[in-house]
Amino acid sequence: MKIGNIEFKSNLLLAPMAGVTDVAFRSLCIECGADAGVTEMVSAKALSYDNERTKDLLLTAPNETIKIVQIFGHEPDVMADMCKSPLLEKFDIIDINMGCPAPKIVSNGDGSALMKDINLARQIIEKCVKASSKPITVKFRSGFDEEHINAIEFAKMCEEAGASAITIHSRTRTQMYGGVVDLDITKAVKNAVKIPVIASGDIVDKVSLEKVKSYTGCDGFMIGRGALGNPEIFSELLSKECGYDRFDLVEKHVNLLRQYYPENFIGGHIRKHFLWYLKGYVGASSIKVQVSTESSIDKVLDLVKSFMRKNL
Numbered sequence: 001m002k003i004g005n006i007e008f009k010s011n012l013l014l015a016p017m018a019g020v021t022d023v024a025f026r027s028l029c030i031e032c033g034a035d036a037g038v039t040e041m042v043s044a045k046a047l048s049y050d051n052e053r054t055k056d057l058l059l060t061a062p063n064e065t066i067k068i069v070q071i072f073g074h075e076p077d078v079m080a081d082m083c084k085s086p087l088l089e090k091f092d093i094i095d096i097n098m099g100c101p102a103p104k105i106v107s108n109g110d111g112s113a114l115m116k117d118i119n120l121a122r123q124i125i126e127k128c129v130k131a132s133s134k135p136i137t138v139k140f141r142s143g144f145d146e147e148h149i150n151a152i153e154f155a156k157m158c159e160e161a162g163a164s165a166i167t168i169h170s171r172t173r174t175q176m177y178g179g180v181v182d183l184d185i186t187k188a189v190k191n192a193v194k195i196p197v198i199a200s201g202d203i204v205d206k207v208s209l210e211k212v213k214s215y216t217g218c219d220g221f222m223i224g225r226g227a228l229g230n231p232e233i234f235s236e237l238l239s240k241e242c243g244y245d246r247f248d249l250v251e252k253h254v255n256l257l258r259q260y261y262p263e264n265f266i267g268g269h270i271r272k273h274f275l276w277y278l279k280g281y282v283g284a285s286s287i288k289v290q291v292s293t294e295s296s297i298d299k300v301l302d303l304v305k306s307f308m309r310k311n312l
């Protein structure tokens with residue numbers, strides 16, 4: 001896949017996930033074979049106010065050879081200004097979130113709310129494209145709800161407005177993350193435009209990847225929930241060795257977080273990852289309380305690693 005003049009190799013990307021795809025997790029997934037990861041969504045408005053916590057979302061790792069930032073907002077001029085901002089200078093691609101279903105985002109007119117206002121969505125994309133020399137991409141859903149499935153019209157609009165690629169997550173806003181993705185919509189979107197189309201949703205192993213690839217003919221493939229507690233999914237999908245066993249990966253994850261964030265942030269954040277890493281291990285519930293309550297991260301790490309070793 002080529003977006004603008006940026007070439008992808010494996011065409012596998014880590015999907016943007018708020019609260020998950022920070023610099024450490026992206027770096028880990030790239031280590032395991034992902035071409036790139038997308039940052040958590042970043043509010044254009046918050047960035048324009050110089051919000052410090054928001055700037056943390058823009059940290060990048062040395063192994064991120066393709067850097068993709070995702071921004072959200074609904075004011076064309078604020079979004080366009082953000083695309084010109086020196087804060088985004090280091091990124092190679094700017095992705096616009098037009099698919100987030102979260103109530104507090106939608107009630108503000110952001111994310112998937114833009115699928116209901118295609119003219120405003122067009123204005124945003126056109127202004128961002130004009131403001132930046134970087135490829136602008138757009139991620140959206142099949143529609144706002146069952147009665148308003150407009151992904152094909154929306155995809156064509158994105159292409160006309162100057163987007164360099166699109167990502168389609170074929171669920172409606174009302175479906176949130178439930179049910180299964182509608183691959184017929186993904187396929188129809190792919191056939192409706194000439195720009196690269198990335199498929200997102202329900203890719204969790206080789207079988208599901210192969211199904212999406214062969215059925216839709218998409219150019220790139222995003223893995224979201226399938227990578228939670230499982231960054232090795234990228235090496236599995238590529239039939240390659242990741243080079244790390246699971247114990248090393250968990251430890252590497254903690255070390256990477258320590259390179260970028262203060263201990264008090266990591267303490268709250270890594271526990272959910274530990275619980276994801278433990279998913280599928282028989283008897284893991286016996287240590288889950290300790291994982292959630294023990295204050296020393298190093299002690300939790302030892303606990304998780306020794307549990308995994310004993311339960312190989």
Ligand SMILES: Cc1cc2nc3c(=O)[nH]c(=O)nc-3n(C[C@H](O)[C@H](O)[C@H](O)COP(=O)(O)O)c2cc1C
Binds near residue numbers: 224
């Ligand atoms: C916890 C979580 C956070 C997410 N945050 C974002 C986000 O910030 N931006 C976005 O475009 N999509 C977001 N998504 C949607 C994913 O990028 C992806 O499209 C969706 O989860 C379907 O893919 P999957 O089945 O591989 O998880 C999020 C999904 C999850 C589960």
